[in-house]
Amino acid sequence: MAKLWGGRFDGKNEAWIDAFGASIAYDQALAKYDLQGSKAHVSMLKKTAILPADEADQILAGLTQLEEKLAAGELNFSVENEDIHLNMEVFLHELIGPVAGKLHTARSRNDQVATDMHLYLKDQVTQIIDLLHHLREVLVTKAEENVYTIMPGYTHLQHAQPISFGHHLLAYYQMFTRDAARLTESLKRIDVSPLGAAALAGTTFPIDRFYSAEQLGFTSVYENSLDAVSDRDFILEFLSNASLIMMHLSRFCEEIILWCSHEYQFVELTDTYSTGSSIMPQKKNPDMAELIRGKTGRVYGDLFSLLTILKGLPLAYNKDLQEDKEGMFDTVQTLSHSLAVFTGMVETMHVKVDTMKQSTEKDFSNATELADYLATKGVPFRQAHEIVGKLVLEGIQHGHYLQDIPLETYQTIHPAITADIYEKLDSTNAVKNRHSFGGTGFDQVLGQIERAKETFQ
Numbered sequence: 001m002a003k004l005w006g007g008r009f010d011g012k013n014e015a016w017i018d019a020f021g022a023s024i025a026y027d028q029a030l031a032k033y034d035l036q037g038s039k040a041h042v043s044m045l046k047k048t049a050i051l052p053a054d055e056a057d058q059i060l061a062g063l064t065q066l067e068e069k070l071a072a073g074e075l076n077f078s079v080e081n082e083d084i085h086l087n088m089e090v091f092l093h094e095l096i097g098p099v100a101g102k103l104h105t106a107r108s109r110n111d112q113v114a115t116d117m118h119l120y121l122k123d124q125v126t127q128i129i130d131l132l133h134h135l136r137e138v139l140v141t142k143a144e145e146n147v148y149t150i151m152p153g154y155t156h157l158q159h160a161q162p163i164s165f166g167h168h169l170l171a172y173y174q175m176f177t178r179d180a181a182r183l184t185e186s187l188k189r190i191d192v193s194p195l196g197a198a199a200l201a202g203t204t205f206p207i208d209r210f211y212s213a214e215q216l217g218f219t220s221v222y223e224n225s226l227d228a229v230s231d232r233d234f235i236l237e238f239l240s241n242a243s244l245i246m247m248h249l250s251r252f253c254e255e256i257i258l259w260c261s262h263e264y265q266f267v268e269l270t271d272t273y274s275t276g277s278s279i280m281p282q283k284k285n286p287d288m289a290e291l292i293r294g295k296t297g298r299v300y301g302d303l304f305s306l307l308t309i310l311k312g313l314p315l316a317y318n319k320d321l322q323e324d325k326e327g328m329f330d331t332v333q334t335l336s337h338s339l340a341v342f343t344g345m346v347e348t349m350h351v352k353v354d355t356m357k358q359s360t361e362k363d364f365s366n367a368t369e370l371a372d373y374l375a376t377k378g379v380p381f382r383q384a385h386e387i388v389g390k391l392v393l394e395g396i397q398h399g400h401y402l403q404d405i406p407l408e409t410y411q412t413i414h415p416a417i418t419a420d421i422y423e424k425l426d427s428t429n430a431v432k433n434r435h436s437f438g439g440t441g442f443d444q445v446l447g448q449i450e451r452a453k454e455t456f457q
Helices: 016-019 023-046 051-069 084-105 109-145 165-190 209-215 226-228 235-258 288-312 319-347 353-358 367-376 381-398 407-413 419-424 428-433 441-457
Strands: 148-155 157-166
Touching: 023 051, 023 109, 023 235, 023 319, 051 084, 084 109, 109 226, 109 319, 109 441, 148 165, 148 428, 157 165, 157 319, 165 235, 165 319, 165 419, 165 441, 209 235, 235 319, 288 319, 353 367, 367 381, 367 419, 419 428, 428 441
Parallel strands: none
Antiparallel strands: 148 157
8 A cells, every 4th residue: 555645755665664664563552542632633623614524423433443443452553554643544544435534634643643642641640640659558558567666777788776667668658759749740741732733833724722632631732833743841751750760669679689688687578579599499589679670770761762862853843753652651661560569569578577676786776875865964965976986896896785885884984874874775765766857756657657648538
């Protein structure tokens, strides 16, 4: 069959050239949205009397048939027809004959593909927000189960101060809450209709862009036709937001991988989210966490790829923009799958409460408690810091901890020190006593949980 745009040409491309220029191998993911956009467009053509009602109805009926065939898996796309738009137009022509050619009145593939991508991304971002919502709920539930679970908090990957494991989980809840807010806010820029911008300059037909936008559920339309067909900022913004989410997932996965190790033994993943070794029978590898950590790189790559594609493009549409889709599809799939796997992994993760607590009893993470205690006795904090630092060094050299030092020794440091120092040095009390807003104190963690729950109501 001749190309639908072939009137200007008297030659024919070789098959391998057609394959190089075609996008149907991946843009068929837009099929559902392409049909939605076409139905809205022909409905507008009917309303404005650009097309007679009977012809418009015939086209609408054909498009509905194509939707049914698509849902049943009965459409076989062809590289010869380049992309999803021409494939659908050929299918429509086969169903209803030459009247199918009138569908493209007052429309270009330029505004058509932009419309498809806006519809696609609006749908997918909404689903990703739902996935984030579920993950946040799981984190809050897990945090509530572990308010009183004590673990070492880290800086520089060194034991720093004891904290509530629930508090640690809620730090990630906050990250994913910001992620969800960014995606929600970005919907304002995704939820815009380019349909009716045509190739770049609009059209001489008396179209009603606001009507077609309303039919598609868009809240606004592009005000500039050049911008409408060349804008890919909304995809870049999604890829940027997705990169942030993947970065947060990757950071959490890194910690889970460490926690699963023999050296930590803080958590154990269920068999569903682990794999074994082909040679070492004892191995239980946190492969799903490692894969999510690794897949973060491909999402970063998708973002950088589109930034590079766009950086030198003049207005308006250029064939380079055909390369805007694969990265978007890849990121949607990678992010959605990663969120689903990660959520299940955390939800079923077994927390080894005793091991976590014990790791705060054979370390010096209570050193700040001692320094603060001395400060309450009138010792300047900088002096208290130096005193405790020397006690820690002595403990390391002689194999004992701050809670092992006799009271008489403490009283040589300051006579006001009493037996209550050992309560202060207990890791549970060290966590419980941190009442400052947003701190790791049990009352503060419970408050964070209650405020988080309110957002789910």
